[in-house]
Amino acid sequence: MDKINVLIIVTTISLLISLLLAIFLLTVKTKHRVSNALFAAFLLVTAIDVFEPWFNILFDGPSNLGMFRSSFAFLQIPVFYLYVLSVCYSDFKLKPKHLLHLLPFLVGNLMLLPRFYGVDTASKISFIQNRQSMIELQFNHILIHIQIVIYIIAVFRLLRKTKRLYLENYAGKNISSYNWLFQFTVVLTIVYMAALLKNILKFSDYPHVSEWIKIGLLVSQLFIICWYLFKALNHPGLFRNIDSKLKLVSEMVSEKESGEESAADEKEYNEELLKLKKYMVEKKPFLNSSLTIQDISGDIEIPVRDLSLLINHQLGQHFYDFVNTYRIEAAMEILKDDTKSKVTILEILYEVGFNSKSSFNTAFKKHTGTTPTYYRKELQVSEL
Structure with a gap:
């Protein structure tokens, strides 16, 4: 069995499971509807991205639809970031300001408008054949990897802050949920780094290695998503959200006036401490x-x-x-x-x-x- 057939089989399995899980998340009755909807969106956007092998079979040659489909890769990590936000904060709501996360996706498509979307089929074929010298593809290639790095850093910072807020304000069992979500993000980061390597090799003298990495990524993504949802669905109380209005103690301390505390302040602290104990x-x-x-x-x-x-x-x-x-x-x-x-x-x-x-x-x-x-x-x- 050659790598093309392997790719088609793995892609088919991945698509079916992702779509079924997304439908389940969108229809199941739960109080975490926003989180479920965002993770379902992440699954669907990922499914659109991995649909490439089937798309190439169904549609012959370059097309606007094919290029637009590939640009959905810009939406994966922003949707995941919003999902993590919704998991961490109980009062999270989707707002108009969150549309700013669409900017890389829009910019990437606007770059392709003059010399790809707006030209005939022959010009599209020429564009793809000379893709290594096309500034639009080079720009999008760089943009998406910068985006991934920025969002991954943002997710880790968010989880770090949320865990600190939890430790400072709660004494329940669910601190492990943030540790577990951190681990999941680490695994996802490794997957994205492997995807970066795949993209680099795609434009090198080793495109066949890129194809095998793609197969490995499809298999790993499938198992990672199933693992994550199995964990979440079997432990519906795993994530205990916190209020986004809570402040870190370090922030509260910095808001206080500089200088030494007065004797009255120290006396008040001692009284409150005795009362607490x-x-x-x-x-x-x-x-x-x-x-x-x-x-x-x-x-x-x-x-x-x-x-x-x-x-x-x-x-x-x-x-x-x-x-x-x-x-x-x-x-x-x-x-x-x-x-x-x-x-x-x-x-x-x-x-x-x-x-x-x-x-x-x-x-x-x-x-x-x-x-x-x-x-x-x-x-x-x-x-x-």
Whole structure:
């Protein structure tokens, strides 16, 4: 079986699965309709891009439709960026300003208007035959790769900021969702880098290598998309969005007036700190696995901004770690209790406010330097 037949088979499978998944995402009833629609759009735009082998079979020779189809590659990474935005922020809405993401797509097509879209078939054939010397194709080739680099950097910066905001304001289980989305973006970045290599080889003396890389990309994209959706659909609560109006503590600190804090400010901080610690010990809000800084703010009547500065800036801890400290202390007390020696580690982690064994083990080891199981064994040995 030659590489053309392999390419057609892989393309067909990829197109069918992408289209079925896109239809499912657009029709399934869920509160995450915008996110689903954007990911469906990403699947459809990708499908249009990989449709090339079939398009070349169905349509003979260069055409406006064929060139326009290839320009949809400009839309892939912007749509993915908007999808990540919608996943990260609960109040995300598509707005007219998001149309600016269409600019590279529009510019790329406008560049082709005079010498491709607006000429006859013979001129189109000549344009394609001399593509290596055509400034329009060179420009679009450079533009799309600059676009990919810029958007990938933007996605990583967005995820980094969102994770920090989550750590500073939430103490739930879903911090792992941002880690996982980060991993997915890394994998997607590798795919785009491989596509860059493919495009470079396409205009070199090794076009056949480019074709085999294309087959590899089609197969990898198929598995990556299926992997991502399998994960998301099997864990519908995986992504817990945050409010985009939240500010990082570093931004709040920079907004404060420069200079040393007054004695009155320091006294106020000390009073608020005592109030917070007393509340944490007496009311045990950390037992709530979905605890947020807003919940505590409402209970102890300290503004969210002040409470965030107190914990994240004055104490030097993320809210996530601050709450987990109390959870781990509570877990350690249970592990020390001889009357609860039959209680399993899994039962303990749920009892103290955790929702996953991995996050519990990570937090426990960070706090004690050892695992919960080993900690319990050490206590049992010391009592012998």
